[in-house]
Amino acid sequence: AYKDGFEIVCGVDEAGRGPLAGPVYAAAVILPKGHIVEGVNDSKKISEKKRDLLYDKIIDECIAYSIGIATEKEIDEINILQATFLAMRRAVEGLSVKADIALIDGNKTPGLDIEQRAIVKGDAKSANIAAASIIAKVSRDRYMLEIAEKYPQYQFEKHKGYGTKLHYEMLETYGISPIHRITFLKKILNKQK
Numbered sequence: 001a002y003k004d005g006f007e008i009v010c011g012v013d014e015a016g017r018g019p020l021a022g023p024v025y026a027a028a029v030i031l032p033k034g035h036i037v038e039g040v041n042d043s044k045k046i047s048e049k050k051r052d053l054l055y056d057k058i059i060d061e062c063i064a065y066s067i068g069i070a071t072e073k074e075i076d077e078i079n080i081l082q083a084t085f086l087a088m089r090r091a092v093e094g095l096s097v098k099a100d101i102a103l104i105d106g107n108k109t110p111g112l113d114i115e116q117r118a119i120v121k122g123d124a125k126s127a128n129i130a131a132a133s134i135i136a137k138v139s140r141d142r143y144m145l146e147i148a149e150k151y152p153q154y155q156f157e158k159h160k161g162y163g164t165k166l167h168y169e170m171l172e173t174y175g176i177s178p179i180h181r182i183t184f185l186k187k188i189l190n191k192q193k
Contacts, residue, residue, distance in 0.1 A: 001101050002033060006115070008063075009033070010099035011128025012092060014084050015043070015136035019161035020171075021154070021180045022144055023069040024080065026087035027135035028095055028102065029128055030063040036127045037061050043123070043130075043137040055138040058131045065132075066094035067139050072181045079183070085110035091132075105129045151177050 001009045014026045031037065037058050043051055059065060068090025070083035078086070088110040092102055101115040105122035122129040141160055148156035154170045154177060161167070163184075171180075171188055182189070 001103060001117070006100040007033065008097060008100045009128055010092060010095065010102045011105075011122070011126050011130070011132040012088050012102050012110075013043075013105040013123055013129050013133035013136055014087060015133070015140040016161070017080055017084055018163070019181075020163050020167060020184045021072065021156070021161035021177065022140070022147060023071045024075060024084050024087050025136045025140040025143070026068045026084065026091040027065060027132040027139065028068070028088070028091040028099075029058065029065045029131040029135055030095065030097055030099055031061065031128050031131060032063055035061065037131055040127060040130045040134060041124070043133040046134070048141070051134050051138050051141075054134050058135060062131065064095045064097040065135055066091045066096075067135065068092075068094060072179055075181050076183045080181075081108075088112075103129055105133065147179055151179070 008030055010028050010030045012028045014024060016024045039054055068087040070087040075083040092112055099114055102112050103122060103126050104116055104118045107118050107120050109116040109118050119125055123133040144156050144160040153174045159167045176185060
């Protein structure tokens with residue numbers, strides 16, 4: 001993007017497309033041109049402790065960052081892909097500095113009002129996308145820890161809403177909470193009828 005003459009490059013990534021509960025998060029991060037935050041990589045390849053440390057480092061070293069979410073209700077209304085795009089648009093629109101181009105992790109673009117490029121495995125190819133992946137993941141995980149206090153019976157602190165054996169057991173025992181994605185739980189709902 002820099003070689004093509006873009007000066008302010010923004011990386012965009014999401015966290016939480018797969019879980020059965022909670023919102024989908026997206027982050028947009030603009031790093032200084034050519035800057036790499038030491039230790040940043042795809043958020044899935046880094047331990048939770050290291051992600052927490054890098055989260056603060058990215059915020060300190062970036063030009064601007066923003067987080068966008070789409071709620072579980074929005075996910076149920078418009079589907080997970082469209083909700084992910086909505087969260088990405090909200091993240092980019094929330095930046096305090098307008099980017100020239102957004103590099104999006106994945107194979108589709110969310111329909112931004114600036115130049116956009118989809119990059120498959122972008123979090124391994126772009127420092128800005130890798131930084132965004134960490135901001136999105138840590139932000140969502142922290143939210144799910146707050147939710148765990150509100151709904152302690154589901155033990156969200158252990159699975160962050162993902163479809164683990166424990167989570168399914170908690171759903172069997174306690175039913176569906178207000179923060180579950182109904183469209184992700186059709187099999188369970190059908191069983192309960």
